[in-house]
Amino acid sequence: MPQFPTRREALLTAGAAGLLAAARARAASLDDRPAVAPAAQTANAKFYRFSVGEARCVVFSDKSGPMPATFWGGSDADNRRTADDLLRARGRATDTVTAYFHPMLIQLGGEKILIDAGNGAAEGGELAALMSRAGVAPADITALVITHLHGDHFGGLRDGAGQAAFPNARVFIQRAEAEFWEGEADLSRSLLPQEWRAGMSKAAAEAAAFIAPKAQRIGDGDRIVEGLVTRLAPGHTPGLQLLELTSGSRRLTIANDLIHHDLLSLRTPDMPLAFDADTSLAIATRKRELDRLAAEGGLVMSYHMPFPGLGRIERDGAAYRWSPEPWAWE
Numbered sequence: 001m002p003q004f005p006t007r008r009e010a011l012l013t014a015g016a017a018g019l020l021a022a023a024r025a026r027a028a029s030l031d032d033r034p035a036v037a038p039a040a041q042t043a044n045a046k047f048y049r050f051s052v053g054e055a056r057c058v059v060f061s062d063k064s065g066p067m068p069a070t071f072w073g074g075s076d077a078d079n080r081r082t083a084d085d086l087l088r089a090r091g092r093a094t095d096t097v098t099a100y101f102h103p104m105l106i107q108l109g110g111e112k113i114l115i116d117a118g119n120g121a122a123e124g125g126e127l128a129a130l131m132s133r134a135g136v137a138p139a140d141i142t143a144l145v146i147t148h149l150h151g152d153h154f155g156g157l158r159d160g161a162g163q164a165a166f167p168n169a170r171v172f173i174q175r176a177e178a179e180f181w182e183g184e185a186d187l188s189r190s191l192l193p194q195e196w197r198a199g200m201s202k203a204a205a206e207a208a209a210f211i212a213p214k215a216q217r218i219g220d221g222d223r224i225v226e227g228l229v230t231r232l233a234p235g236h237t238p239g240l241q242l243l244e245l246t247s248g249s250r251r252l253t254i255a256n257d258l259i260h261h262d263l264l265s266l267r268t269p270d271m272p273l274a275f276d277a278d279t280s281l282a283i284a285t286r287k288r289e290l291d292r293l294a295a296e297g298g299l300v301m302s303y304h305m306p307f308p309g310l311g312r313i314e315r316d317g318a319a320y321r322w323s324p325e326p327w328a329w330e
């Protein structure tokens, strides 16, 4: 069984990446190129607008940062060789990979629907600030879809005062998701480090309780609003939901945590991921859904793909490829 890093090891790895970056920056400052002041983080808009038929959409870059590559495949020697080769061939670091987090807004038929609530400001999430910059008030959100109860998707449910960050939103969650975390969440089929399990379960149970008064529990194939239908994709969590957005002849599949990395989730779809609640079910669901998406060839939005998270899935033998959608400014 692959060994995944402990939280301490993960933090050390993340810290090491920071030190490495600082060393590289110092080395770069010693060469004789003209000095160029780096742009302030706030110089980038960090959101991207696009349309799907009549639906006006905005993707927000809630956060990005390094994550240990060993979350894919643990310390197993074959897995590490496969992952290292994939990353190195594209000039990327092999110790850490960049993790991205992309909540999105859909304006359709008088509704303002937010898909996932981001990490929350306490975890470095910028969704609230970016929504303000994009001219969207939290009180304007009429519907909030939580794709599953992991902290990077529900952390922004509460504002700084602990109140509902989106006070007027009906909340939509899969019935299977809420019931799993409300009960004795069984993570025995997961490769998640043992010491993380209780904390993850407790946080998810608290989030389920917090949304319960406004939550509508839905099932596979249910309609959330006109043009937005849910699709159950169990494995990563028991009630992970994908979403199909349709407007006129245009369609977008919001696949979110079906995949977590543009190379490691697609080039090696059998690679186990530490965060999957049921490792083998997650792999089977991932491959089945990726087969479907590759056959359809349609536009896909995914929370953890590189910004802005829009692309298409292509088949490549027994594996797949992420093909980013070219940018187009609206």
Ligand SMILES: [Zn+2]
Residues within 6 Å of the ligand: 150, 152, 153, 257, 303, 304
């Ligand atoms: Zn996630």
